[in-house]
Amino acid sequence: xxxxxxxxxxxxxxxxxxxxxxxxxxxxxxxxxxxxxxxxxxxxxxxxxxxxxxxxxxxxxxxxxxxxxxxxxxxxxxxxxxxxxxxxxxxxxxxxxxxxxxxxxxxxxxxxxxxxxxxxxxxxxxxxxxxxxxxxxxxxxxxxxxxxxxxxxxxxxxxxxxxxxxxxxxxxxxxxxxxxxxxxxxxxxxxxxxxxxxxxxxxxxxxxxxxxxxxxxxxxxxxxxxxxxxxxxxxxxxxxxxxxxxxxxxxxxxxxxxx
Ligand SMILES: [Zn+2]
Ligand SMILES: [Zn+2]
Numbered sequence: 322x323x324x325x326x327x328x329x330x331x332x333x334x335x336x337x338x339x340x341x342x343x344x345x346x347x348x349x350x351x352x353x354x355x356x357x358x359x360x361x362x363x364x365x366x367x368x369x370x371x372x373x374x375x376x377x378x379x380x381x382x383x384x385x386x387x388x389x390x391x392x393x394x395x396x397x398x399x400x401x402x403x404x405x406x407x408x409x410x411x412x413x414x415x416x417x418x419x420x421x422x423x424x425x426x427x428x429x430x431x432x433x434x435x436x437x438x439x440x441x442x443x444x445x446x447x448x449x450x451x452x453x454x455x456x457x458x459x460x461x462x463x464x465x466x467x468x469x470x471x472x473x474x475x476x477x478x479x480x481x482x483x484x485x486x487x488x489x490x491x492x493x494x495x496x497x498x499x500x501x502x503x504x505x506x507x508x509x510x511x512x513x514x515x516x517x518x519x520x521x522x523x524x525x526x527x528x529x530x531x532x533x534x535x536x537x538x539x540x541x542x543x544x545x546x547x548x549x550x551x552x553x554x555x556x557x558x559x560x561x562x563x564x565x566x567x568x569x570x571x572x573x574x575x576x577x578x579x580x
Contacts, residue, residue, distance in 0.1 A: 335544025360390035416477030
């Protein structure tokens, strides 16, 4: 099939190494570039390994000496502001949310939802909580604000696993992410000139979201989000095919050129 062969040629921006929570060394990541084009993009901040921008610049230096394209997965809503100097030095910056702080200062962590979306657990244990319209709405509004700051203040280039979280894990994303909200999130990305990631690990965003993004003129980015060995991008290929995304709209290892 043409699409499954061609998706293998798309650049995979979202790959972890043992510099954050991945299992593979930078040297071994550099070898698998021969299998298909990819970069590395470890979590920032990450405990004692990538705790500040000096660590990020050392990581960039070491990985780029090995011939890798180098980004970070910037933890939106949690990471300290990213300096323009570090941002420019990196080949690209993925911004992604792994938790959200609500207007009453409580935190919603995405670990359970993420494990569910990855198929590692069978049930979302706290699903009932997220059926509450008010809570869902507060999560959605806060998400838009956090993404806006990531674009305007920190200059992220890619929105990683947009919609990953408990609302996606409820199993009906068109209900829990109303079309109007999706269009506002996509609008932020299009206006900011940043790409929307098609994420293999979580299988997000869902088809209708990708179709809306396409219709609104978005650009896209492939992200396997692997922490282990490189695997075929089967889910990604199917997501691209189902939403009829044009491969000419995908990033290729460098940040988008902004007008
Ligand atoms: Zn992530
Ligand atoms: Zn990741």
